[in-house]
Amino acid sequence: MTKSLDAHYRAVVVGGGQAGLSASHYLQKLGIDHVVFEKNTVAHKWKNERWDAFCLVTPNWQCQLPDHAYDGTDPNGFMVKEEILAYVDRFVKKVNAPVFEGTSVTSLEKVGNLFRIQSSAGSVTADSVILATSLYSQPFVPRAGERLPEGITQIHTADYRNPAQLPEGAVIVVGSGQSGCQIAEDLHLAGRKVHMVTGNAPRCARFYRGRDVVDWLADVGQYDITIGHDGMAKKKHDTNHYLTGRDGGRDIDLRKFALEGMALYGRMTGVSNGKMLFQPDLKSNLDGADRVYNGINALIDRHIAEKGIDAPEGSPYVPLWEPEAETTELDLAAEGITSVIWATGFTPDWSYVGLPIFDGTGYPVQHRGVTGVEGVYVLGLPWLWTWGSGRFLSVGKDAHHVVDHLAAHLDRTRRPLKQMANG
Template sequence: MTSSLKSHYSAVIIGGGQAGLSASHYLKKHGIDHIVFEKKTVAHKWKDERWDAFCLVTPNWQCQLPDHPYDGDDPHGFMVKDQILAYVDRFVKKVDAPVLEGTAVTSVEKTGDAFRVETSAGTVTADSVVLATSLYSRPAIPRAAERLPENILQLHTADYRNPGQLPEGAVIVVGSGQSGCQIAEDLHLAGRKVHMVTGNAPRCARFYRGRDVVDWLADVGQYDITVAHDGMSKKKHDTNHYLTGRDGGRDIDLRKFALEGMSLYGRMQGVASGRMLFEPNLKANLDGADQVYNGINALIDRHIAANGIDAPPASVYVPLWEPESEPAELDLEAEGVTSVIWATGFHPDWSYVGLPIFDGTGYPIQRRGVTGIDGVYVLGLPWLWTWGSGRFLAVGRDAEHIVDHLARYIEVSRQIPRQAAGR
């Protein structure tokens, strides 16, 4: 950690999460002076934006931060929140990055041959900049939330901790991605009445044909496929598959929850007159998730057959429950709804970046973290290069790649003035 600023650095890293710390690790290996600006505290999202029952969705062996692989005794298990925090804390101490916490970056601009970085702690210049603030800066809550009755508690997934945090009564969970489905399960297991508003998120089996599906997919090579492959460039916008590592790992099947009393709906259309309104696409959302589920299993089947692997028989998921109708609305008062959990994701915040590196959707244009502006890098985004880019699995590999590129850039840029002076 650091408490002071120099006027100039070879590199500035913005963001003190696993991506920024990984970049710092490799910059230190190259002997490149740098500073990490962190708006809050190092790795704060793991500490401050996860619910109590949170656990990893991928097995522990995929925790591969730089020079800090999982070192526990359960590589095929799923670390729970306290264990994840301990793993991250050990990494933080090992890296010992020069971090200035509680420091917001307000502007990054090009000035001559360097970059001007304005922060709440002062202004510095740098030869290069690594943007490691991820896509999860601001909770995304739809404007329809403003039309909910004032007596209903509203929380984003970043603020949800446990069922006891909520008032008695029914709960609506809006969004069926990983967080939404896991929180819905958390509430359901606690005996709460849950109304689940679905979207088009896909799902995946936890175990299939005798192994964790993640293990099979690693063998197949899915985690090594890059966005440079045909048809993969749009992956960065995909929603993650829902499943869980809870209690040793299992599928999340919304149809099973429906049989047990959870109410399911299509995508939220809006809120009006004390009612939440829905699109008539519940069946399509459930069928789409199951299609992906069976498609992944079929991929594993082909791998097993092609390699002559001895494994338990193949199977196809058959729906346990079908919706009898497409509910158009939910009367909040009549159903005793007292809480709404918004599992609707996050918005990135690139407002501080005054550089022309973004496409028409506001997403950075880059190839494996290297942008079109010399000395500017992006790190920690989902599908930056592979499926594991934003995770413990591959963020380190991406960090090593951009830092190698950064080191060459700095070396070349410093040679040019020397060559010019020698003429």
């Protein structure tokens, strides 16, 4: 670990998660002096923002960090929390990045041909900067939470660990994305009464026609499609499909949960007088999720037919349950609700970046991690380049490309660098 700051670095990496560490790996291979600033600890989110029953939703074989591919005995399984932490910890030790932990970056600005980075450990200049802080910096909780009755426990998914941490009583989970659905299942399996507030999150089958859907999609080439393809630009804002790797992997079907006693609602619109209010769009939300589910399976059907693959027969999903009526308000006290879990996502924190690299929505404008400001790069964003850009699958490939480009930038502006090895 780095003990003291130099005045100048050829590169500064902001963020010590999987993206920042991947960048450091390739920077070290080129001998580019650099420092990594991490406001918490390396791999903080994996260590401190995952619940006890957390597991991967993609097969272990998709864990492809740089020079650190999964080499365990169950490539088609799904690592549980302890196994993921061990995998990440081995990567952290292998990279041995020059990282300053507990160090926040408070400003980034351009001064002449250099960049000035002010951090809680001091100020440095750099020839280049890689922003690897992801879109998940700050847990987002709607302001409606301020109007919930006193005495109701409120936590974000980042702070949820297990059902036992919540007071006795019913729980309402707001948000049906990947984390929300898995936590709702965790509570449901523990015998808690769960109320689930849905949104427009899509869903995906776990297994179809004899194989994991992820394996089929890899064969089809879905993980190689780039954001540059027609109609793909909007993908960067898409919600992840919900499914799970728990207990060997299975679908998450909210309709099945409803048959088992889970209460479902449309999108939340607010809180008033002890009641949570909803849009009458539950059926639309469920139908939309199933439409994506069946669409993915139809894509696999076409692939099997075109390639003449011998596989078990498949069929479209048929809804197991339909809402009889749309509930638009819920009396929290009457339903015995004592806890609310906000599965409402995160917001990025780019407040320290004083550079013109953002679009009108505050999202970095970039092409495969390269921004419009020469020498400034971003890494680790969902759909930075492909479906796997924000995950173990492809973050290393993105980091390799970014560092390759960064090296060429340094070569043009300062002393030459040795060529990066292919890989």
